[in-house]
Amino acid sequence: MSENYYLESQSDSLKRSAKEELNKNWFVFYTAPRAEKIVEKELFLQGYDVFLPVTKTLRTWKNRQKKIIDQVLFPNYIFVNTEISELRKICQTPKVVTYIHCGGDPSMVNSKCIESIKGMLNLGQDIFLGSGFLEGENVRIIEGPLAGYEGILMKQKSKTRFGIQLNEINQTVFVDISTHCIEKIRLNPF
Numbered sequence: 001m002s003e004n005y006y007l008e009s010q011s012d013s014l015k016r017s018a019k020e021e022l023n024k025n026w027f028v029f030y031t032a033p034r035a036e037k038i039v040e041k042e043l044f045l046q047g048y049d050v051f052l053p054v055t056k057t058l059r060t061w062k063n064r065q066k067k068i069i070d071q072v073l074f075p076n077y078i079f080v081n082t083e084i085s086e087l088r089k090i091c092q093t094p095k096v097v098t099y100i101h102c103g104g105d106p107s108m109v110n111s112k113c114i115e116s117i118k119g120m121l122n123l124g125q126d127i128f129l130g131s132g133f134l135e136g137e138n139v140r141i142i143e144g145p146l147a148g149y150e151g152i153l154m155k156q157k158s159k160t161r162f163g164i165q166l167n168e169i170n171q172t173v174f175v176d177i178s179t180h181c182i183e184k185i186r187l188n189p190f
Helices: 002-022 036-045 084-091 111-122
Strands: 025-031 049-051 054-060 066-072 077-082 096-099 127-131 137-141 150-156 159-166 171-176 182-184
Touching: 025 036, 025 084, 025 111, 036 049, 036 077, 049 111, 077 084, 077 111, 084 096, 111 159, 111 171
Parallel strands: none
Antiparallel strands: 025 077, 025 096, 049 077, 054 066, 127 171, 137 150, 137 182, 150 159, 159 171
């Protein structure tokens, strides 16, 4: 009998945990200048699921010394996967200015966008950032580690770039990709 109680208790716990995960969304927070890494560490220590996209960049200093540094992809922004009820508590964290909102409602980022940015970062290629919506075709990657992701196709100086747009912060992330790895998305007229 105690074994059944344990199994029921464990099952209830798993159901509760799954329900809590369903209520979580990715929210965007605005931080104080150059405080993204501090905020990431603090929120992680508080138990939050935090995503701070960082790239490796070759930096040349005034004395011509070159060094590879970690550079935040979206300056002053950090992403947190949490429940809407936690937003005010997170805003009380030092160096967090506010959460991004539109019309009074908090802006949420699709988890597929977060996963695709993580996938781009894992490719180990240079990543480029563009502001606003750039004209181009809507495409889907059909081959490689980013297969299935949809975004915007941009061509610049014989390079083909694939972009994922984050409307919530008016930014687009780009990565170079071969044209044989993509297909045009046919828009349904209905």
